[in-house]
Amino acid sequence: MKALKVVFLLHNVYGVGGTIRTTLNLASALSERHDVTIVSLMRHREWPRFEVDPRVRLVPLVDIRAGSADTLDPAFAEPAEVFPSAERRHHQYTRLHDERVAAYLRRCDADVVVGTRPGINVYLARFGPRRALLVGQEHLRHDAHSKRLRAQLARHYRDLDALVTTTEADAEVYRRRMPLPGVRILSIPNMVPRPHVLPSDGTAKVVAAAGRLVPGKRFDLLVAAFATVAERHPDWRLRIYGGGQQKEPLERAVEELGLRGHVELMGVRSPIEPEFAQASVVASASDAESFGMTLVEAMRCGVPVVSTDCPLGPAEIISDGHDGRLVPTGDEAALAKALLELIEDAPRRRAMGAAALESARRYDPEPIAARHELLFAELRSTRRRRSWRRVVPARARRALRRLRARGGGSAAVPARSASGSAGPDRTPREARTPVATSSN
Structure with a gap:
């Protein structure tokens, strides 16, 4: 597989927590063969608490430390309008976050962009660069989200290329309860590298x-x-x-x-x-x-x-x-x-x-990283077919298949091409929904 530019969008790489650790582990493993960047939407301290692979680039978007220039920006005092209001972290997001994420993604030249929590996946669906593969990760269970949040997510997750859960059981719940035509829904477990300690001998009480x-x-x-x-x-x-x-x-x-x-x-x-x-x-x-x-x-x-x-x-x-x-x-x-x-x-x-x-x-890094690389390759090769499923209703797809079976030829279908260009009747991702809609 050729080297890719991979970007992870993370809530706050400077904090502690399971999602931070797993993202850092995956970023490190992928950096063996790819150009990897972690974009931290928050920054509350000078250095991350966890060790960051020196091959991984860190880009903080909003500095929330007291007295920083960002905290003095008028947009920092206003609540986020794009980050979904039902998301648990909504109170930590501001209009400045909306603006910074949109600006970063519009100029982003990544091949793959990965979101790591529901609200960030909405940012990704709204503003993700059209040429890139957009992969949303869910580190929480489907049923852990409120009904209101699930409704908000369903409107946006259909614009992703893939939704990745940590367990197959959760992936199956998403397939049943949140139909997303053209979106690959699958599970890939978190990687857990071998620790730098000797195994237990089983004798301690x-x-x-x-x-x-x-x-x-x-x-x-x-x-x-x-x-x-x-x-x-x-x-x-x-x-x-x-x-x-x-x-x-x-x-x-x-x-x-x-x-x-x-x-x-x-x-x-x-x-x-x-x-x-x-x-x-x-x-x-x-x-x-x-x-x-x-x-x-x-x-x-x-x-x-x-x-x-x-x-x-x-x-x-x-x-x-x-x-x-x-x-x-x-x-x-x-x-x-x-x-x-x-x-x-x-x-x-x-x-x-x-x-x-x-x-x-x-759960070694190598096989888990390989599963992500396989996913990226699959998403690229199936992009046109998945776009067709996304933009053409199921009933129309069945009618087209019947027509083709009778020798009636094929119809042109708008699709996001493998090179990332939109069809002539497709609008940019960020233009589909007004940015000022607070219910998103």
């Missing part, structure tokens, strides 16, 4: 867990389940890594259950792999996961994971009984039982850890 301390992660359920573990194995410890709004309620639960000294809230750790490598089991009690980065990170450290079989990621990551355990969502007793099984059976625990280490190789 530690169960680890990590994530944001928010209700949906159900650390309260995990703490309650660990009370059963501590009763039978008081020498084992549960270490929870992360920060968030549930810290104080969790601290109270630890006290009320008499688990002080058995359960420890460790705070935020980044990277998390050195902590996982010091554990023998990793646990996740989430009600929902769009992917499950911490599950793969634990497996990469040779640690088996006990996870709830929640929608959508865990079942595509863990093979129950082989490299980890899956238990019903919200079932405290089942979670405690699975933890006890691994705690009380050291040979099985270590065998599962070895299997987890092997299974996690499918």
Whole structure:
């Protein structure tokens, strides 16, 4: 495959979070063969918190640091009009963001532009350069979006070339519930590089867990389940890594259950792999996961994971009984039982850890990057056919096929050509919808 110019649009590369890590990982892997740029729509500090591959170019669009010239721009004081109003981050976006993104994309000469969250995908659909392939990534589940946001997204996602989810289960939900003619809907999991730590030897009497301390992660359920573990194995410890709004309620639960000294809230750790490598089991009690980065990170450290079989990621990551355990969502007793099984059976625990280490190789950078490259090649080769599906209603397509089957010839169909030029009756992407429509 020839070298491409690839641009990622990211909310804020200077922050922390799973989408930032996965984007940096993918950008680094693609930079082996391609010219890669990350455009950060926000900048709130001087340097990114995560390491950035020196081959990857960083372009910040709006500097939100106090006193910066951008914060003094009148447009910075006005709410965004293009970024969808139902998107969770809408309050962080301004008219200045609308203007900067539009200006950048209009002059962008990339071959591929990738959006990394719903609102940014709307920017991409509205302003993306016509010659480029436009790929929207969804790092959250379809069902995690409000009905209002899904309606807003459906109007714009039809102008993308592809929509990429992190799980096949979520891709299937999009295919069923958000029909997008001409848009390739598929799943590609996040890549998780091999950590720079030795794998766990499975002997430490530690169960680890990590994530944001928010209700949906159900650390309260995990703490309650660990009370059963501590009763039978008081020498084992549960270490929870992360920060968030549930810290104080969790601290109270630890006290009320008499688990002080058995359960420890460790705070935020980044990277998390050195902590996982010091554990023998990793646990996740989430009600929902769009992917499950911490599950793969634990497996990469040779640690088996006990996870709830929640929608959508865990079942595509863990093979129950082989490299980890899956238990019903919200079932405290089942979670405690699975933890006890691994705690009380050291040979099985270590065998599962070895299997987890092997299974996690499918998230290596090389095969995941190759899947993206294959997608780019496929999108380029199918561009005209997909454009036809996009602009011609299904009923008309069926009538055309019947006409051709009878030998009636073919009809010309407007399409975005492989070189990126529009047909004579196509308007530029950004001209299809007024920029000032706040409901977008």
